[in-house]
Amino acid sequence: MLIKKPSDIKPSEITPESVYRSRRQFLNDGSKLLLGAAAGAMPGIANAQNRGGLKAPAPAGVPRPEAASWWADKFADIKPAPDAEPYFTGEIITPYEDVTRYNNFYEFGMDKSDPSSNSGEYKADPWSVEIAGEVARPGNYNLEDILKPHALEERIYRLRCVEAWSMVIPWIGFPLADLIKQFEPTSKAKYVEFETLVDPDTMPGIRSRFAIVKWPYREGLRMDEAMNPLTFMAVGLYGDVLPAQNGAPMRLVVPWKYGFKSIKSIVKINFRETMPNTTWNDLQAQEYGFFANVNPAVHHPRWRQDTERRLPQTLFSRSRIDTRLFNGYADQVASLYQGMDLARYY
Ligand SMILES: Nc1nc2c(c(=O)[nH]1)N[C@H]1C(S)=C(S)[C@@H](COP(=O)(O)O)O[C@H]1N2
């Protein structure tokens, strides 16, 4: 999701997407189709792997992220995704390998493979989150206490990046609304702001002199967006804890907005009366708005947004599909933007 190339980035630092794709296709064709079928393409079939009968368990044989023992209890009983929209999509689920190896997480570097390659030192445990601002119960809470009251469920959502690629991901987590209610925001809380960890020791993208982001990465939602039942706090995917590269231990998932709203590895949640600044809007306001609703009629200044590449792409399937208004979740969220000019508030 490059902005106008800043003069301090050498061209050699940027891997053109097309080169990257062809390299991957060479490595991955074939095996991926099988993995896709085994892991997710049979949505109607309940899986008996004592993980709450998940629709999409992690495929056997892949290394799992490490987690503290209390996570095991949380993950022992997960409510599987229902069989109907919007918490499920009949589309083929993107294979685990692609979900965890093709990432945007600039704290670990700017190439799609950087987050999985460069996160070996990263530690998501112990973890605490600061709750601040217009809220009755501010403070520093450790993650275990934040998660305690919440039962985990699986949700299979489309993820549409502003760069015009997309995936279908089986998340594990709980509604953001439940977390918000837990801390009792005051009537002045009109927006929620989120911040990502800044740890130069374990996040090489932060140490890089080519970094373009002013850390910490920040995002925000209007309160009614945050309370919408689709808005999700994810702590896992494919039935297991989140890998570092996907935002361990806890990240936001807002499926009707471009992926950059779905901030990873959250350390602070701040309730505010005013609209917060957000990372990509600060970097390039004409290209990335606060709302960032997926919209095939509102193009990015440098590329169109009416189609997308559904990953994985292989020699056998190079699927380019139509992008849908609100990423296909219009029934659930269009009412939030009634009367708003979506071309102006992009
Ligand atoms: N902290 C942080 N969160 C982030 C990003 C990032 O660079 N840093 N990238 C965003 C973008 S552009 C996308 S598309 C999604 C990608 O999520 P995934 O790698 O789990 O698919 O994460 C979002 N969250």
Ligand SMILES: [Mo]
């Ligand atoms: Mo993105």
